Amino acid sequence: MIELADIARICGVPEAEVVRVARAVKAAYGKIEGAMAKVFTLDFTEATALVTALCGTGANPLRLLELGTQFGVSTCLLMDSLKALGIRPLITTYDVDVQRHLFKEGEADFRQEDITARCGAVLDELKPHAVFLDAHPWRLTYNMTLEIRRRRILFFMHDVADTLWNENLQGGRLPIEGNECNPNAPWERKVLEVVFGPGIHSGHLDAGDYRIDLVRSHLGLAIGRPTPAAPPAS
Numbered sequence: 001m002i003e004l005a006d007i008a009r010i011c012g013v014p015e016a017e018v019v020r021v022a023r024a025v026k027a028a029y030g031k032i033e034g035a036m037a038k039v040f041t042l043d044f045t046e047a048t049a050l051v052t053a054l055c056g057t058g059a060n061p062l063r064l065l066e067l068g069t070q071f072g073v074s075t076c077l078l079m080d081s082l083k084a085l086g087i088r089p090l091i092t093t094y095d096v097d098v099q100r101h102l103f104k105e106g107e108a109d110f111r112q113e114d115i116t117a118r119c120g121a122v123l124d125e126l127k128p129h130a131v132f133l134d135a136h137p138w139r140l141t142y143n144m145t146l147e148i149r150r151r152r153i154l155f156f157m158h159d160v161a162d163t164l165w166n167e168n169l170q171g172g173r174l175p176i177e178g179n180e181c182n183p184n185a186p187w188e189r190k191v192l193e194v195v196f197g198p199g200i201h202s203g204h205l206d207a208g209d210y211r212i213d214l215v216r217s218h219l220g221l222a223i224g225r226p227t228p229a230a231p232p233a234s
């Protein structure tokens, strides 16, 4: 079971800051409670870790890109938590399907599009402070992670828990064409391994330009934080 102290360590902030964020996140769950029954969304620990890391950017307004809107449950959770902490959220959220969203029109910038082939262009347009990846397709997750790394952007990846890790993905058949949306074969952990290296399975990976930690919650959340860029050689 992950403790607030673990979140503080991963995010590099005092425990009191995690407690401050956790209070705001808890209040934000009030609005989404009814909708929670039908979705697998961020749990309390994951949302607290994610929002703590977002606060750590110091950005206000804060531009967040989300992949995988579904009903907008995570969008609302993040939006309301940030607002309660005095941060103005500017969330752009993509999905290939249009559902009935929990957020009101104008509260978030919803876009219906598959941006698999133009992840870099979207990042360059939106210039997000952070990206939350919560759609499953291999190519989308892989392309976006590569482009995020090129631009050294803070990111979060859902569904990376040990229990979701599928041994069949170790075989190197990547991607398993035609099976990209199979909910029983989450790709996310494999994408982290391919893009950043095998050390991710220990729960912490220092890839030089990135530090990646796994929040070992029910579904699992990876937090990828770019390390400060080295000064140019004189």
Ligand SMILES: C[S@@+](CC[C@H](N)C(=O)[O-])C[C@H]1O[C@@H](n2cnc3c(N)ncnc32)[C@H](O)[C@@H]1O
Pocket: 039, 040, 041, 042, 067, 068, 069, 070, 071, 072, 073, 074, 075, 094, 095, 096, 097, 113, 114, 115, 116, 134, 135, 136, 137, 140
């Ligand atoms: C796990 S759900 C997202 C849950 C949501 N983030 C939440 O926590 O409330 C995954 C969503 O990804 C969407 N999706 C699948 N392929 C996609 C793609 N290529 N681009 C964007 N979204 C995609 C699905 O339609 C689905 O709504």
